[in-house]
Amino acid sequence: MEKTFLILADGTRFEGTGKGFAIPTASDLADLSPEQAPCGEVVFNTTMGAYHEILTDASYAGQIIVMTCPHIGNYGSSPDWNETVCIPPPCRALIVRDLYTGPVPEGRLSVEKVLEDWRLSVLTSVDTRALTLHIREKGAMYGVLVRLDDADPQAFSTVLAWLAAVPPMEARDFVGAVGAKTTSTHAPAQSGGMRFALVDYGEKQSIQNQLLSRGVTVDIVPPRTSAKELLHAEPSYDAIFLSNGPGDPAVLIHETDIVRSLMGKIPVLGICLGHQLIGKALGGTTSKMKFGHHGGNQPVRETESGRVMVTCQNHGYQVDAESLPESTVITYVNANDGTVEGLKDEQKGVISVQFHPEASPGPWDARRLFDDFIAFAHAWKTRQGISHGTRQDTSGKGGIHHAGTN
Numbered sequence: 306m307e308k309t310f311l312i313l314a315d316g317t318r319f320e321g322t323g324k325g326f327a328i329p330t331a332s333d334l335a336d337l338s339p340e341q342a343p344c345g346e347v348v349f350n351t352t353m354g355a356y357h358e359i360l361t362d363a364s365y366a367g368q369i370i371v372m373t374c375p376h377i378g379n380y381g382s383s384p385d386w387n388e389t390v391c392i393p394p395p396c397r398a399l400i401v402r403d404l405y406t407g408p409v410p411e412g413r414l415s416v417e418k419v420l421e422d423w424r425l426s427v428l429t430s431v432d433t434r435a436l437t438l439h440i441r442e443k444g445a446m447y448g449v450l451v452r453l454d455d456a457d458p459q460a461f462s463t464v465l466a467w468l469a470a471v472p473p474m475e476a477r478d479f480v481g482a483v484g485a486k487t488t489s490t491h492a493p494a495q496s497g498g499m500r501f502a503l504v505d506y507g508e509k510q511s512i513q514n515q516l517l518s519r520g521v522t523v524d525i526v527p528p529r530t531s532a533k534e535l536l537h538a539e540p541s542y543d544a545i546f547l548s549n550g551p552g553d554p555a556v557l558i559h560e561t562d563i564v565r566s567l568m569g570k571i572p573v574l575g576i577c578l579g580h581q582l583i584g585k586a587l588g589g590t591t592s593k594m595k596f597g598h599h600g601g602n603q604p605v606r607e608t609e610s611g612r613v614m615v616t617c618q619n620h621g622y623q624v625d626a627e628s629l630p631e632s633t634v635i636t637y638v639n640a641n642d643g644t645v646e647g648l649k650d651e652q653k654g655v656i657s658v659q660f661h662p663e664a665s666p667g668p669w670d671a672r673r674l675f676d677d678f679i680a681f682a683h684a685w686k687t688r689q690g691i692s693h694g695t696r697q698d699t700s701g702k703g704g705i706h707h708a709g710t711n
């Protein structure tokens with residue numbers, strides 16, 4: 306009898322009911338690329354809601370999201386909550402215990418309809434507790450949603466062979482696919498504040514919004530904008546802000562070289578992937594975690610004060626503490642597993658966090674970090690004796706020139 310499954314690369318399968326965009330059969334799968342199929346690295350998210358923000362976070366490119374919250378969809382969806390501008394979003398599928406399909410508040414859309422429009426499949430009625438425990442024990446791995454006759458061992462092994470041929474996460478250029486292609490300027494309601502370049506590796510809209518609400522003018526720039534362009538932009542930047550983004554930071558060699566060339570010349574601030582690139586540019590290494598941190602309830606301890614905050618997180622890689630140079634201070638650690646959650650290097654002018662102070666989803670406890678970042682950029686400029694907006698272009702070549710704001 307034909308049934309619908311999540312089949313994991315280790316051969317484990319979880320049965321469910323297909324919703325949203327049609328789930329392929331085992332024989333359909335043969336003609337689909339990993340980008341076309343409901344296939345990805347299976348990760349679980351422990352946030353109790355905010356499914357729309359999670360689904361539209363471009364850092365989930367190439368991943369299947371399992372929500373541990375058993376009931377998803379009851380307050381509907383809205384494009385106003387999109388985190389990425391890359392719609393349909395680049396996550397590959399959703400797995401839930403129960404997808405709500407009843408009426409939603411006026412002005413909202415049904416999640417099932419939205420997912421269908423995005424050509425994203427959903428597997429519902431899954432034992433997500435058992436699936437989450439499996440991923441916790443075995444680690445994040447590839448999986449695919451597929452329909453097959455459960456009495457046909459041949460179909461099952463065809464799917465396993467198809468999965469085994471999917472290139473590993475580290476071999477795929479996710480940042481190139483989701484990062485900005487051109488530069489755009491976003492002005493805050495009140496002008497006169499700082500001007501940041503936000504390097505877009507797959508940025509969340511809410512990072513931009515947090516900066517704008519603090520009076521920062523934000524230029525979204527493509528992920529491989531050269532250090533020369535960033536340092537000699539006209540008008541000049543007060544800091545370079547490195548966004549979140551998908552995939553393995555270890556393979557982003559070119560992006561890391563750019564960050565390294567900026568260090569010591571202009572403040573460099575980073576969140577999540579941006580933090581990992583800063584760690585690498587400082588001379589450190591990154592490594593893959595077993596199942597990562599994905600959720601709006603991750604406790605983080607500030608190393609100086611011992612104070613704990615509950616934070617929003619979404620990462621599968623970490624900066625390795627022992628790999629960092631002496632001048633780098635580890636400002637935050639994860640209170641569950643002790644992993645690095647924040648870095649500061651006054652000498653190099655860098656400050657970063659692994660967690661998401663912008664939240665979306667999750668608690669707002671860490672939003673003050675944006676004030677810390679801005680204060681850090683101000684303090685750097687004061688130390689360098691640079692007054693706001695007057696950094697000299699000594700190259701004579703110029704960099705990014707701004708055509709206007711939007």
Ligand SMILES: NC(=O)CC[C@H](N)C(=O)O
Nearest residue numbers: 549550577578620621622
């Ligand atoms: N949200 C992010 O920026 C994720 C960073 C990186 N892709 C990771 O999984 O660790």
